Amino acid sequence: MAQGKPGSSSPPGGPPKPGSQLDSMLGSLQSDLNKLGVATVAKGVCGACKKPIAGQVVTAMGRTWHPEHFVCTHCQEEIGSRNFFERDGQPYCEKDYHTLFSPRCYYCNGPILDKVVTALDRTWHPEHFFCAQCGAFFGPEGFHEKDGKAYCRKDYFDMFAPKCGGCARAILENYISALNTLWHPECFVCRECFTPFVNGSFFEHDGQPYCEVHYHERRGSLCSGCQKPITGRCITAMAKKFHPEHFVCAFCLKQLNKGTFKEQNDKPYCQNCFLKLFC
The missing domain is CATH 2.10.110.10 (Cysteine Rich Protein)
Known part of the structure; x- marks a missing residue:
């Protein structure tokens, strides 16, 4: 009767598994050593x-x-x-x-093997946590969050802070609210002469603030004689406006009536002075 060698038999249905074959070989080796008088001690x-x-x-x-x-x-x-x-x-x-x-970096989705930044309820590689607008890394001032994204201070305020009605730059601290918009205090001045308003009193024209003089200048309501605003009675002559007391003869300075003057070189004259000077 033929006998199979130890460790060489295979179970029906296929070749032996590598682990089973190795275990059989080790068992045979241990048995052979024991037969030779060599004691083997298991190491665990x-x-x-x-x-x-x-x-x-x-x-x-x-x-x-x-x-x-x-x-x-x-x-x-x-x-x-x-x-x-x-x-x-x-x-x-x-x-x-x-x-x-390992935690995953929100930016690259790769595993984080060393240092980790935890922010916005997410984890990041330190080199992948930067401003979503300019790409700069955050300094000691930290970052600002908007819609789940991190921004440096400059870009956050440039993009999301209210803008000044005067210079259109971001308002970071104190401001004045007027004319349905916000202003830096130093920017809320007359749009013509840039003079600050006394006691906060100003005049509005086309949505912009003006001092009294330039408000009337814009509206065409400055007296052509004294260059001051006209707030009461007004005389319109020679496509200009005058206080009644300032509509005078350019030569004798006598007060004129609208219908009783002569015009020469864009100046008004009374009847007598006009005849003396130009006739």
Whole structure:
């Protein structure tokens, strides 16, 4: 009757599994050594296959392993002398551990292996946490958040802070509210002469603030004689406006009536002075 060699038999239905074949070979080796009088002492029980370890041994995570059985739980590659990580009592190679369990950078979606920035309820590589507008890294002043994005102070206020009605730049601190808009205090001045308003009193024309003189100038209501605003009675002559007391003969300075003057070189004259000077 033919006898099979130890470790060479195969179960019906297919070739032996590599692990089973190796275990059989180790068992045969130990048996042969015992027959030769060489005592073999187990170095522990393998944490994976639960069988005695007679040769090389790996000690890790408080257990002993056959080197070929100390493998990454995810990729099943032998760990050997490489670095590994433990999670829930299972070993993982460095690559798979970071891929499976390390925090992910919100910007690049890659695993974060070293320093991490936690902001906006997310995690980031330090080099990937920067202003969403200009790309600059944040200094000691930190960042400002809008719609889930981080911005440096300058860009945040340039983009989202209310704008001054005078200079159109962002308003960061004190402001004046007037004419349905906001103003830097130093920008709320007459739009013509840039003079600040006394006691906050100003005149509005086309949505802009003016001092009294330039308000009337814009409206065409300055007296052509004294260059001061006309707020009461007014005489219109020669396409100009005058206080009644300032509509006078250019030569004798006698007060004129609208219908009783003569015009010469864009100046008004009484009847007598006109005849003396030009006739």
